Amino acid sequence: MQVTTKTVIPHSSEECRHSIRAVHDAMYVLGGKWKISIVACLLFGAKRYSDILREVEGISGKMLSRELKEMEVNFLVKRTVGKSQPVMVSYELTEYGESVKPVIATLANWGQIHRQCVAKR
Amino acid sequence: MQVTTKTVIPHSSEECRHSIRAVHDAMYVLGGKWKISIVACLLFGAKRYSDILREVEGISGKMLSRELKEMEVNFLVKRTVGKSQPVMVSYELTEYGESVKPVIATLANWGQIHRQCVAKR
DNA sequence: TTTTGTGGTTACCTGCATGTTACTATTACT
């Protein structure tokens, strides 16, 4: 007796694909090793290049400027150049960038739970 | 007049770092190009290898089996081998895996909003 | 006029994450 191909999937694979696509879209903009961390960092207020460099541990200057540029293009952050002194550039989230907050929050929350789970082996 | 180094950061950088760390932990387990999509896919029920291959568009067989293996190790999915016919292996989320649901949901939700934003230029 | 600090950019290099292709074992159907 041959089992048909479809035994195990009685789900709405439409819904499934739709959901996957949405996730994929999100990851396209927020993907990469650093963007989410940068947003998380900027959620606490506007910061200067060197501040972010310090607070997002491990990121290199090159990657920071690259990611920030991308995020500016995607309207997630706003770049403001102060009128000289030793230059001073500050970055802050746009309103749109702020809309990522729930994502970060949920992720951070799960991250904490995960860390606890791993801790008890 | 020289501006001091700390003008732009009056925030709790403790909170900030903590949040970034949590996000980082989460991304460590859910990172990579495919894991989140796979979880999203399995949220709609247990599926067989070839079903996931079909529904997560773009993934290669190699990557699928590799990611599934990692996720099994991390207790996110459970692998069940059916008693033969043409073999039949099904994958489903563990309870722990289900706990990722809010993350996916928030991400998918933001993904949709983002798509709309991009659509109107 | 030389040095210092900020905010970068550029060239160069490397490795890992991923893709591609071929191959396997098992069973069932024809």
Added chain:
DNA sequence: AGTAATAGTAACATGCAGGTAACCACAAAA
């Protein structure tokens, strides 16, 4: 006996993400 499907694995190839280090421009301070 030969073919097809399922669930992989192994060998090989490759591109791009990311790191490192050097350099630039500008202003202020020494």
